[in-house]
Amino acid sequence: MAEEQSNDVLLGVQDLTDEERQELENQIPSMLAGAEAGKLIAQRALAAWIANRRGLSIEEEAMAAGKEMRDLVQAAQAQGGEQGSLAGWFGFPTVLTRTSPFFPKNRKDLATGEGRDRAFLRNYVITAAGWGELLYSGPLLTTYDEDALWAVLAALDTLTKYRRTTTVEGIDEGGVAVQVPTFSYSGPVGPLMGLMGYKNPSSADRRRFV
Numbered sequence: 001m002a003e004e005q006s007n008d009v010l011l012g013v014q015d016l017t018d019e020e021r022q023e024l025e026n027q028i029p030s031m032l033a034g035a036e037a038g039k040l041i042a043q044r045a046l047a048a049w050i051a052n053r054r055g056l057s058i059e060e061e062a063m064a065a066g067k068e069m070r071d072l073v074q075a076a077q078a079q080g081g082e083q084g085s086l087a088g089w090f091g092f093p094t095v096l097t098r099t100s101p102f103f104p105k106n107r108k109d110l111a112t113g114e115g116r117d118r119a120f121l122r123n124y125v126i127t128a129a130g131w132g133e134l135l136y137s138g139p140l141l142t143t144y145d146e147d148a149l150w151a152v153l154a155a156l157d158t159l160t161k162y163r164r165t166t167t168v169e170g171i172d173e174g175g176v177a178v179q180v181p182t183f184s185y186s187g188p189v190g191p192l193m194g195l196m197g198y199k200n201p202s203s204a205d206r207r208r209f210v
Contacts, residue, residue, distance in 0.1 A: 011050045012043055020053065028194055030158035045154030045195050048147045052197030099127045099134055105142040148209060151195040152185050162187030 013035050016024070024032040024046075031049070034042025118139045126134045156163050162185055170180035185192070189209055193201045201209075 011047045015050060031154055031195060034158055039157065041153045041157045044150045048150050049195060049197040052147065101126060101136050102141050102143045102146040147196055151192045154195050155185050155192055156183045159191055
């Protein structure tokens with residue numbers, strides 16, 4: 001089955017400096033190879049790695065992505081071509097596809113003090129419109145948690161020695177019971193933090209991750 005491709009524009013292989021590429025080839029070659037092969041999980045992990053290594057803020061990363069998008073649009077307009085149908089994307093309200101349960105928060109505040117005692121949200125309204133509401137219940141999630149999630153997904157895809165597979169019962173689209181494989185990461189924190197761009201994570205970095 002071909003891996004789903006993302007329409008998001010992210011910092012990627014083409015944005016790597018020679019020094020960054022050399023570092024990846026020495027430390028995390030599997031992530032680099034996956035990103036170059038077009039694997040979505042590896043591309044997401046690489047984008048997070050670049051942003052963390054360069055210390056980019058959310059705004060700076062968004063500006064970099066926006067510039068790349070403009071360049072792609074201008075190149076497509078210059079080449080011309082037939083515009084495809086957008087009917088396949090009409091299944092969900094636009095606002096629903098652009099929501100996120102992750103909140104911006106200073107990463108330094110997550111390791112100590114109130115940052116570690118996260119608020120528990122119950123039926124928190126992420127977005128609401130005529131089509132209904134999208135609610136979230138659970139601990140407050142930050143954009144740092146989002147980076148950690150991509151690191152875990154990338155590790156499951158590339159660091160197979162730490163991947164554990166469990167089969168559970170599920171239901172397919174036709175309502176038939178099927179056996180579905182699920183995956184979990186069972187290994188040290190170091191490789192995950194490496195995927196996030198940390199060369200020598202401190203104890204505070206590790207506490208924040210856990």
